[in-house]
Amino acid sequence: MRINTLAFPHRTISWVKNCCVVVALLFTTISIHAQNVTILPSGITPLPIGYYPRLTYDAILALPSPEIGDLAVDLTFRCLRFYTGNRWARLINDDDLNLPAITAWAEGGNEADYGHQIAVDPNGFIYVCGRFRGVAAFENTILTSSGGDDLFIAKYNRAGALQWAKRAGGTGDDRANGIAVDASGNPYITGSFFMAADFSDTDNVTSAGLYDIFLAKYTTHGALQWVRSAGGTGYDIGNSIGLDASGNAYLTGSVFYNATFGDTTITSAGNADIFLAKYNSIGEKQWVRQAGSTMDDVGNAIAVDGSGNVYATGYFQGTASFGGTFVSATGSDIFICKYTTDGIFDWVRKAGGSLTDNGNGITVSSGGEVYVTGDFSGTATIGTASLVSAGGFDIFVAKYNLNGDFSWAQRAGGSGGDGGMGIVRDLNGNVFVTGYFINTATFGDTKITSLGNIDVFVAKYNIDGVLEWVQKAGTSAAEMSTGMTIDTHNNIYITGYFSGTATFGNTTISSAGSLDAFIARIKE
Incomplete structure (x- = not known):
């Protein structure tokens, strides 16, 4: 901690000693990085932590007309926050440097929920x-x-x-x-x-x-x-739903044999096939599309950009047709596809290797930058990247542009079974991923260890795919994170x-x- 400004016009030695005692007490209360302290006859700026309002996080967000530099104690996430001019940022303490704050609640009964x-x-x-x-x-x-x-x-x-x-x-x-x-x-x-x-x-x-x-x-x-x-x-x-600005709903999942959507019937090429469907805000079917092979193919996740273009991911086997474009899997491979708001096929990309690979989560920016997560085993080719799992299934995170051109891919995991299940993006292009890991998993240079069998993780990557942090949660038993979203205040749920x-x-x-x-x- 630094003291950048000291002003003592016409002070007595006693007064200076008292100020030093107050500053020392403040230092022992909380260690704050990049914080200025000014001592004047009228008082100390900032105030000792006990003088700041102590509020829940939501009450802090509701404070009227905050000014840049205002401070408040966050009782929800147990931290000190300051107002930057557009958001209440969290001051980082030595005990939790570079890690986010987490709170949680549970719902359910005496069976499985x-x-x-x-x-x-x-x-x-x-x-x-x-x-x-x-x-x-x-x-x-x-x-x-x-x-x-x-x-x-x-x-x-x-x-x-x-x-x-x-x-x-x-x-x-x-x-x-x-x-x-x-x-x-x-x-x-x-x-x-x-x-x-x-x-x-x-x-x-x-x-x-x-x-x-x-x-x-x-x-x-x-x-x-x-x-x-x-x-x-x-x-x-x-399996998944996305909405556009007009309230049109877009679905993906799988169908087996013949399936009727309104007045349209589609037929799978073999076993399960991928479907994409659009309904308007009053529940009227607009269009439905089918994709797949003679084997099993499933759509797991869907996302919609600012123009109503639709992106989906999942897995396919064999040789699958997407709007007349054929792609072939060497095992069970990942697909990422794009259709226009009118259901016209645009492009499809495949990723994976000779073993089992799945696309489980997808998000897209308003301009069409696509981010995908899931799991892979063995060696998987994603764009120009070759990822190698540490054993069993590993997590992948990948980025494509609106034309389906590959940008980057990262892997994470350990010798157990690990997978990415949900992914979101903030307005600055940072990517947040959630899923599960077993025992010990490596994210970049960071290792995390589960409390028991399967634990939850949340990780942040910057716009270039560089890991910012990873956080874990769980029990000595098993738990799984399956869904993720983000709000306008960068709260991740x-x-x-x-x-x-x-x-x-x-x-x-x-x-x-x-x-x-x-x-x-x-x-x-």
Whole structure:
């Protein structure tokens, strides 16, 4: 810590000694980097830490008319923040240099409950979807499944207080896999249901065979607006959803044999095939596209840019057709594809090696820069990069431009099984990735070790793909992070599931049953 300005006109020696005592006490209270201290007859600037307002993080964000240099104690993330002119930045202490702050909460019951995906609206409200079994408690809201797994959707404010929670489903296993929120705070979810599922007292869907795809839209207050189904006699599933500025919804997942979307039926080339579909804001199908080979092909994640162009990733086997363009896999390979807002095929890229590789998460900037994460085994070629796993599955992160040209790729992991599941980008081009790792994993020059079997990680890479930091969370049992989002204040939210007692930064949460859903907030 440096003292840059000392002004003592007409002081007495006693007064100087007292000031030195105060400064010494301040130094022992907190170690702050790049902080100026000025001592004048009127007092010390900045004030000792005990004089700053002590508020929750959300209360700090709500402070009226802050000025550059204002300081506040953040009770949520247990740190000191200063106002830079456009955001409340976190002062870094010696104990946690270069690491973000994390807080978390859990929801669930005495059986197995999973958070699958997460989204945030323009006002900072958080929406989570997943599945639960039996009876699950969302604060004071109790949800009961109709049999097997039912799906849930829940809304929270930034402080983690529940606003509402809803369930849907039937006597079979039903799950919500993807969620997105429009500019008015209306959430859309997609997933799969078995045979029949009720979404309200008057709205239900029936499958054409076994598992079918659903798309549902709710109001910001949790009332169902509409629900649509699609599929055929096989196993059809919606895995991911993205929205454009007009509230059009774009889905990806997989279909088996024949699947009907509105008045359009598509037929898989063999087993499971990839689908992409567009619906407008009132649930009318606009178009549907199919891609794949005679083997198994699945769309895992989708994203939409500022012009409504659609990007998807997943995996394919054999020789697969994307809009008449053929790509061949040497094992199970990753695909990244782009379609226009009208469903016209633009390009497809493949990545991977001779073993099993998966694209699990995708995000895109408003201008069309594409970022992908997932897992690979053995040696994988991604663009011009050759990545080699340390053993089992490793994590990859890759960037492409809007034309599909390769920019960079990075790997992370260890000798166990590791995977990237979710990815987001901030306005400065920094990339945040979440997923899971086993035992010890290396990210750049940083090694992290799990508390037990499988733990959660969150990592930050800069615009050039250089690791900035990595943080872990977990228990001595197993946990998984499956979804990720970011808000306009650079709060990063993740969801997934955990067992036992888990540590997320300074927060400890405990599951009520074998597995519970968690939501965690990460703030730099």
